[in-house]
Amino acid sequence: MIKEENTIIPGPALQILPWVIPALFISLWMIVSETGLIPTYLMPHPFEIAKAGWIYVFANPGDAPFAGRFLDDAGASLIRVAIGFGFAIIFGLPLGIMSGRLSLVQKLISTSINALRAVPGISWLPLAMIWFGIGIKTTVFLVAMAAFFPIYLNAAAGARQINPLLLQAGAMMGVNRLRGTFAILLPGAMPHIITGLRLGLGISWAYLVLGELTGVPNGLGAVIMDARMLGRIDIIVVGIIIIAVMGRAGDQLLKTSLKFCFKSARRMS
Amino acid sequence: MKPRLAAISKTSPRIRETILEINNLRKVFRINGSFLTVLDGIDFGVKSGEMICILGRSGCGKTTLLRMLAGFLAPSSGEILLNGKPVAKPGTDRCVVFQEDTLFPWLTVKENIAFGLRGRTTDRKAFDEEAERFLSLVGLSEFRDYLPREISGGMKQRVALARVLILKPEVLLMDEPFASLDAQTREEMQNLLLSLWENLSHTILFVTHDVTEAVTLADRVLVMSKDPGRIREEIHVDLARPRKWEKSDFLFFSRKLHERLRD
Numbered sequence A: 001m002i003k004e005e006n007t008i009i010p011g012p013a014l015q016i017l018p019w020v021i022p023a024l025f026i027s028l029w030m031i032v033s034e035t036g037l038i039p040t041y042l043m044p045h046p047f048e049i050a051k052a053g054w055i056y057v058f059a060n061p062g063d064a065p066f067a068g069r070f071l072d073d074a075g076a077s078l079i080r081v082a083i084g085f086g087f088a089i090i091f092g093l094p095l096g097i098m099s100g101r102l103s104l105v106q107k108l109i110s111t112s113i114n115a116l117r118a119v120p121g122i123s124w125l126p127l128a129m130i131w132f133g134i135g136i137k138t139t140v141f142l143v144a145m146a147a148f149f150p151i152y153l154n155a156a157a158g159a160r161q162i163n164p165l166l167l168q169a170g171a172m173m174g175v176n177r178l179r180g181t182f183a184i185l186l187p188g189a190m191p192h193i194i195t196g197l198r199l200g201l202g203i204s205w206a207y208l209v210l211g212e213l214t215g216v217p218n219g220l221g222a223v224i225m226d227a228r229m230l231g232r233i234d235i236i237v238v239g240i241i242i243i244a245v246m247g248r249a250g251d252q253l254l255k256t257s258l259k260f261c262f263k264s265a266r267r268m269s
Numbered sequence B: 001m002k003p004r005l006a007a008i009s010k011t012s013p014r015i016r017e018t019i020l021e022i023n024n025l026r027k028v029f030r031i032n033g034s035f036l037t038v039l040d041g042i043d044f045g046v047k048s049g050e051m052i053c054i055l056g057r058s059g060c061g062k063t064t065l066l067r068m069l070a071g072f073l074a075p076s077s078g079e080i081l082l083n084g085k086p087v088a089k090p091g092t093d094r095c096v097v098f099q100e101d102t103l104f105p106w107l108t109v110k111e112n113i114a115f116g117l118r119g120r121t122t123d124r125k126a127f128d129e130e131a132e133r134f135l136s137l138v139g140l141s142e143f144r145d146y147l148p149r150e151i152s153g154g155m156k157q158r159v160a161l162a163r164v165l166i167l168k169p170e171v172l173l174m175d176e177p178f179a180s181l182d183a184q185t186r187e188e189m190q191n192l193l194l195s196l197w198e199n200l201s202h203t204i205l206f207v208t209h210d211v212t213e214a215v216t217l218a219d220r221v222l223v224m225s226k227d228p229g230r231i232r233e234e235i236h237v238d239l240a241r242p243r244k245w246e247k248s249d250f251l252f253f254s255r256k257l258h259e260r261l262r263d
């Protein structure tokens, strides 16, 4: 049909598409800054931000405030996210799969988990600070807590929606429970599991910053907090951009490595 | 019209002793507090190497019967004996080809066929050879690396057949496996099934609602009635194979089965 022809967008145009909104945004920002519509103490000029970013990332430490802190901060934050996200997976995936398949487990834990889920993540902050003090443990706790729920809920949904005939087919071909779990249940739930992991990782970054705002010496959240106290709005914006970029890269890395590790991730999405 | 006696031959000289025995089987479902007797007084035996068709209209309990034979569903009363031993749970001695598509969508054609073989052998070469052998038996060698969503309905049922034949089950249970295929493909699949059956000498219990299919395939047809599902009649189809539906003796049997289904 002719209609189909019309919907085809040439390849290069598709490559450019994701960058349209950022480009428009930066242009608008430039115009606003150049014309002085918004004072620079509220929103610095993009070139100022670029310069601050350059110094933050590439300059020698000690040359200027915030100079060269990037690697240290990014490394610290990455470790915190990784540990928190790891805990969320270790608890969220098995519990989710079990609660999706075993009605006893579901009855036992789903009410409690949903009650906990209703509590806004930020309310755990004071408690976490009393339990774990200021620092990595509080941050990891917050990240794990926040990432747990989407991982758990999606794993449960994935396990629940599996066609029971697939499990019966497995049983008839002599598959025991253990192999059934790894060869049928997990692959069958994989699209949902991936969704849960991606949502979980996304929210991990949010709670990372929250945890680091409480006053840890390093980390991307800490940089933003320090910059606020010093009135360095350019560094705040740099921190935000870096978190956005790292969040996006982390999501991509997660997707790619899942596809690398699992046939079902490669072939079902 | 009477069947011409000349056309009658010994259809299956391989038929030997009874392998599967179903005694006074009954299944009652409880739906919203009331009871629904789906199957009642089901009694029959299947001999080794035999091809039996269970013919009945939809809703008469054919799938329910097969699910009990496979061990997915417990009978309300009665017993199922395979080689004299009661059937309790699913096992590779009674494999099912389902009505629906139940291939694993994340595995290729070849991986689906080899699925049940994993854990049976550690010899990688033997494993691969066996998978290739069954791939070619169902004529899918060229499609070994395709995913289920990339092949047609008929090809999917070929995979479903191969993945259980490879396990060498004592009894093959087939639940209207070709019902959703077009007429041409269905005929191809019936011929494929017959040739595999003749070469591998399986015992097959084939469920269908299609009279022509039953006459094409069966040594013996068990006609079911509905509400509750019972076996109303047993008809031996003494026709030489291959059977052609235009032949008068074929038509004799289809007419007879049509009548039995109707009243």
Ligand SMILES: Nc1ncnc2c1ncn2[C@@H]1O[C@H](COP(=O)(O)OP(=O)(O)O)[C@@H](O)[C@H]1O
Pocket (backbone or CB within 6 Å): B029, B030, B031, B038, B056, B057, B058, B059, B060, B061, B062, B063, B064, B065
């Ligand atoms: N799990 C079940 N619970 C309640 N009723 C069922 C169940 N399975 C089948 N039935 C009922 O049993 C009857 C026979 O179903 P089925 O065995 O699928 O028939 P067929 O395969 O011959 O079309 C139908 O009326 C159906 O609604």
Ligand SMILES: [Mg+2]
Pocket (backbone or CB within 6 Å): B062, B063, B064, B099, B175, B176
């Ligand atoms: Mg059915």
